[in-house]
Amino acid sequence: MALAKRIIPCLDVDKGRVVKGVNFVDIRDAGNPVEVAKRYNEQGADEITFLDITASNEDRETTVHMVEEIASEVFIPLTVGGGIRTCEDIRRMLNAGADKVGINTAAVFNPDFVREAAERFGSQCIVVAIDCKRVSEEGEPGRWEIFTHGGRKPTGLDAVEWAVKMTEYGAGEILLTSMDRDGTKNGFDLEVTRAISDAVQVPVIASGGVGNLQHLADGVTQGHADAVLAASIFHFGEYTVPEAKAFMAAQGIEMRL
Amino acid sequence: MKTIAVIDYGMGNLHSVSKALEHVANDQQVIVTSDPEVIRNAEHVVLPGVGAIRDCMAEIRRLGVDKVVQENIASGKPFLGICVGYQALMQDSEENGGVDCLGQFDGHVRFFGESLVDEAGEKLKVPHMGWNKVKQTRSHPLWQGIEDDARFYFVHSYYVEAGQSDQVIGETVYGKTCHVALAHDNVVAVQFHPEKSHHAGLQLLKNFAEWDGKLDGKL
Numbered sequence: 001m002a003l004a005k006r007i008i009p010c011l012d013v014d015k016g017r018v019v020k021g022v023n024f025v026d027i028r029d030a031g032n033p034v035e036v037a038k039r040y041n042e043q044g045a046d047e048i049t050f051l052d053i054t055a056s057n058e059d060r061e062t063t064v065h066m067v068e069e070i071a072s073e074v075f076i077p078l079t080v081g082g083g084i085r086t087c088e089d090i091r092r093m094l095n096a097g098a099d100k101v102g103i104n105t106a107a108v109f110n111p112d113f114v115r116e117a118a119e120r121f122g123s124q125c126i127v128v129a130i131d132c133k134r135v136s137e138e139g140e141p142g143r144w145e146i147f148t149h150g151g152r153k154p155t156g157l158d159a160v161e162w163a164v165k166m167t168e169y170g171a172g173e174i175l176l177t178s179m180d181r182d183g184t185k186n187g188f189d190l191e192v193t194r195a196i197s198d199a200v201q202v203p204v205i206a207s208g209g210v211g212n213l214q215h216l217a218d219g220v221t222q223g224h225a226d227a228v229l230a231a232s233i234f235h236f237g238e239y240t241v242p243e244a245k246a247f248m249a250a251q252g253i254e255m256r257l
Numbered sequence: 258m259k260t261i262a263v264i265d266y267g268m269g270n271l272h273s274v275s276k277a278l279e280h281v282a283n284d285q286q287v288i289v290t291s292d293p294e295v296i297r298n299a300e301h302v303v304l305p306g307v308g309a310i311r312d313c314m315a316e317i318r319r320l321g322v323d324k325v326v327q328e329n330i331a332s333g334k335p336f337l338g339i340c341v342g343y344q345a346l347m348q349d350s351e352e353n354g355g356v357d358c359l360g361q362f363d364g365h366v367r368f369f370g371e372s373l374v375d376e377a378g379e380k381l382k383v384p385h386m387g388w389n390k391v392k393q394t395r396s397h398p399l400w401q402g403i404e405d406d407a408r409f410y411f412v413h414s415y416y417v418e419a420g421q422s423d424q425v426i427g428e429t430v431y432g433k434t435c436h437v438a439l440a441h442d443n444v445v446a447v448q449f450h451p452e453k454s455h456h457a458g459l460q461l462l463k464n465f466a467e468w469d470g471k472l473d474g475k476l
Contacts, residue, residue, distance in 0.1 A: 003381075003431060004388040004408060041455070046388060072276045077410060077453050097272040099453060122308035124384060124412040172384055172412075201371065203382045226382060256388040256408045 004256040005220050006046035006227035007244055008205060009234045011036055013082075014054050016062050020183070020232045030235035034069045040234065041074040043241035046256060048074060049175070049229060051102070052082030053150075064096045071097020081129055081175070090117055094125065102175055104129040105148045108155055111169055118170025127205075128171035132159035132192060133179045142191045144178075151179035163196045163204075174200060175229070178208040183232070185211025193223030205229050213239060213247040220253050258286050261466060262299035264325065264342075265291045266306075266316045274305045274339065277452035281463035293325045301466060302329045306341030310366070310415070311353035313341050323359055330361060330444055335470035338446030343439075344417060346446050352415050362439055362446070363420030373432035384414040385431045391438065391449065395426040398468045399438070399445050399461055407457040409449035411437075417448060443470035 011018045011033050018030040030036065037048050050070070052063045060083065067080055080093045081102025090101050107114050107128050118126045131151060136143040144159035163174050176196055178189035188206045197204040203226035206219040210230040219228040233239050242257075249255045261282060263275050271289050278287045288295060296302055304326060306313050317323050326346075330336050338346045350356045350366035358366070373381040388408040393400050416435035419425050427438030427447070437448040445465065451458035 002390045002429075003385065006387050044455075068272075071272060072280075075273075075277050075280070075453060075459055076455050077412075077450075095272060097276065099273065119309075123414075124307060124386070173386065201383055203384070203386050226387065 002254060004046070004254050005248065007216065007241055008047045008049050008227055008229040009040040009045050009241065010049045010051060010207070010229045010231045012051045012053050012231060013063070013066070015059060016066070018235065019053070020235055033066050036235070037070045037074050040241060041076055044245065044256070045076065045241045046227070047077040047079065049079045049081065049102070052080070064092060067093060067096040067098055079127055081127070087117060087120055090121055094121065100125045100127050100173070102127045102129040104131065107166060108146060108148055108157065111165065114166055114169040114171055118172070123170045123172035126171050127173045127175050128166040129175040129177065130159060130163060131177045131179050134189065134192070142195065144192045147179055159192060160195050160199050163200050167200045167202050171202060173203050173205065175205045175207060181209025182207070184209050187211060187215040188219045188223055190218060190223040193219060193225050197224040197226070203227060213244050216244055217248045217251045217253060220248065221251065259284065260286045260288050260299040261301040261303065262296040263287060263289045263303045263305060264296060264322060265289050266313070266320050266322045268306050268308050268313045268316055268341070271305060273452045274303060277459060277462055278303070278466065281459050282466045285466060291320055291322065293321065296325050296329060301335045302337070304336070304338045304342035304345065306339065306345060308341060309353055310341060310344060310350045310356050310358070313345055314356050314358060317345060317359070326359055326361070333443050333470055335465060335468045336444045337465050338444070339452070340413065340448060340450060343446040343448050344415065346444070347417060350415060361444060362424065362441065364436070364439065365418050365420070366415045367418050368415055369432060375432060381432045384412055386412045389429050389431060391427045391429050393426065394428050397426045397440050397445065398472070399426070399440070399464050401464050402460050403457050409451065409454040409457060411449045413448060442472070
């Protein structure tokens with residue numbers, strides 16, 4: 001099978017700068033988003049995800065301009081997420097040059113928004129972002145719940161059921177983040193990744209917890225993810241995208257080299 | 258100044274396509290437009306498109322883009338269809354319960370199906386999303402400087418089955434053999450997104466921008 005698994009560097013952007021939080025709290029500066037995106041494009045990244053983590057109204061204009069600038073120079077797919085609440089938000093980001101938008105909290109509060117967005121813009125550009133935490137006890141069968149507001153608010157929604165529902169509503173892709181793992185460098189939560197990837201028909205992007213290249217490979221081989229997303233291992237120069245691709249290809253994973 | 262017209266019918270990833278064309282075009286101006294006069298005066302025409310085919314075809318007909326496409330193709334100028342703009346050039350599509358398309362190519366748009374599997378019997382995801390290899394089944398000016406089996410970026414749930422195999426210039430295997438690039442006289446059309454396919458995609462767009470629409474005995 002020749003379809004390549006994808007490596008997606010993620011830019012968490014706060015007030016116009018790339019930052020990376022550990023469990024969404026401790027923030028480190030990793031540079032200008034346009035420069036960072038260009039660097040990953042040159043390295044051969046398969047896509048880029050831009051997450052606007054402040055998403056206040058004033059910063060929204062900045063984001064639109066940055067997306068325009070990135071899209072003028074980076075000719076690989078670009079997903080923009082953070083604060084996408086209305087079809088007008090989606091229209092603005094697509095017009096600015098985004099290829100897909102990530103819908104997170106808005107989907108939880110109003111699932112019909114996903115349906116409306118998919119009907120209007122096509123499923124191919126609707127990524128539903130799922131932030132979940134493991135709520136089962138050690139030794140129990142795995143159970144994960146959706147959390148909003150940067151992992152602070154539980155919703156009572158089961159993550160696997162939610163993912164299936166979102167694809168029925170028209171999500172073209174699932175971006176799955178384990179809030180337990182995000183920023184820890186302990187690797188993806190492979191169990192929930194596999195549970196969701198096997199349950200849905202659309203591609204799943206694994207996110208949260210990558211600390212080394214084996215974690216990326218495990219996301220595909222054990223988590224059954226179609227794409228793997230990582231931030232800090234690339235931002236701070238620990239690994240380059242070509243190193244990650246070569247490592248994964250050496251484990252028999254189909255990659256675009 | 259010579260121009261490349263990107264047809265705007267409200268359904269395209271127009272920014273991406275026009276930015277990528279601007280990046281590779283030397284002395285050509287890229288204009289995103291729905292004005293038939295501007296398109297008529299352009300040397301190159303691109304029909305992009307994303308989303309559902311029913312909505313795309315409805316807008317194409319409502320805005321008279323169907324006639325514009327027909328006229329510009331008949332004029333012999335280089336014409337490029339991308340993604341849904343590619344599918345729109347076929348006879349019909351199975352999407353949305355069946356939609357009649359523009360019929361510029363003898364071909365049908367089929368659904369991948371719910372139970373798509375690879376050669377090893379492993380389940381394949383739909384949409385077909387990501388970087389896949391394109392086998393160049395025929396030579397064409399569009400392929401100049403691009404390696405055979407180069408990877409391009411795809412996002413689609415429906416694929417083209419061409420009616421005339423001699424028009425197929427590129428194939429990709431995803432559960433089944435998909436015809437992902439067709440050519441006939443001055444018209445070329447591709448299922449993948451060259452504007453999102455990094456070096457290979459930009460090279461393809463550059464080849465198109467430099468093409469005069471003639472085949473010099475090829476094909």
